[in-house]
Amino acid sequence: MATPLDDQALDQLFRTARTFNHYRDEPVGEDTLRAIWELMKMGPTSANQLPARLVWCVTDEAKATLAAACSDSNRDKVLKAPVSVILGMDVEFHEHLPELFPHVDAKSxxxxxxxxxxxxxxxxxxxxxxxxxxAARALGLDMGPMSGFDAGAVDKAFFADTPAVRTNFIATLGYGDPATLHPRSPRPAFETFNRLA
Known part of the structure; x- marks a missing residue:
């Protein structure tokens, strides 16, 4: 039986974790991006579909291309973050199911x-x-997921060679600068959005 995480871990993942738009001037290496993937790929999906396809924008050129497809309020965030990431979704994910979910003919x-x-x-x-x-929070990083972009333009720029992949959302990644945070937005009580049936 698994042991509940301690309060420090729960704080890092949820309670005191924040969404960041500004980051410290500290690089995020490829080894860290690979470590994030090694954790996130273990999260459950239906029939182990794993349809996410990630593009890690680490070069100035890639970030500029992504920023050009963003709304005015998001361009600077993408350009200044150590890493920006595109989370795409592969609508042909089922082609990989014979390998990823081999005990049943899920592809059919x-x-x-x-x-x-x-x-x-x-x-x-x-x-x-x-x-x-x-996964990023567990490894000590912060993220800023966002909408506010032209998905078609992102697809054209980053997924033209894989037309079955379309953009779901984008995010920035790095070590957040706490001096730039605004007060935390409220969260509702259990009774507000939940009911027991």
């Missing part, structure tokens, strides 16, 4: 049904996006 569930694949790719890549954030 999705063959010929693009609508089902798109819904499943969006749902499960979004789950993986949550695991991405938690």
């Amino acid at each position: 569930w999705f063959d010929g049904n693009r609508e089902l694949r798109e819904a499943s790719a969006f749902r499960n890549s979004s789950l993986q996006g949550g695991y991405l954030i938690l």
Whole structure:
């Protein structure tokens, strides 16, 4: 049986963790990006679909290309972050299921049904996006997930060679600068958005 995490770990992952738009001038190396992937890929998805496809924008050129597809309020965030990441979703994820979910013919569930694949790719890549954030926080980093971008332009710039992949969301990554934080936004009580049935 697993042991509950201690308060320090829960704080780092949830209670005192924050979304950052500004980061310290401290690089994030490829080894750290690989460590994030090694954690996030272990998070559960339906039938181990793993439809997320990540592009880690680490060069100035890649960040500039991504920033050009962002809203005015997000461009500077992308340009100044140590890393910006695009989380895409592969609607042809089912082609990998014979390897990723070998004990059942799960590929046949999705063959010929693009609508089902798109819904499943969006749902499960979004789950993986949550695991991405938690993995980064677990390794001492901070993230700033965002909307506010032209998904078609991002797809054209970064996924032109893989047309089955479409952008789900983008985020910045680094070591957050706490001096730039505003007060935490409120969170509702259990009773506000929950009910027991």
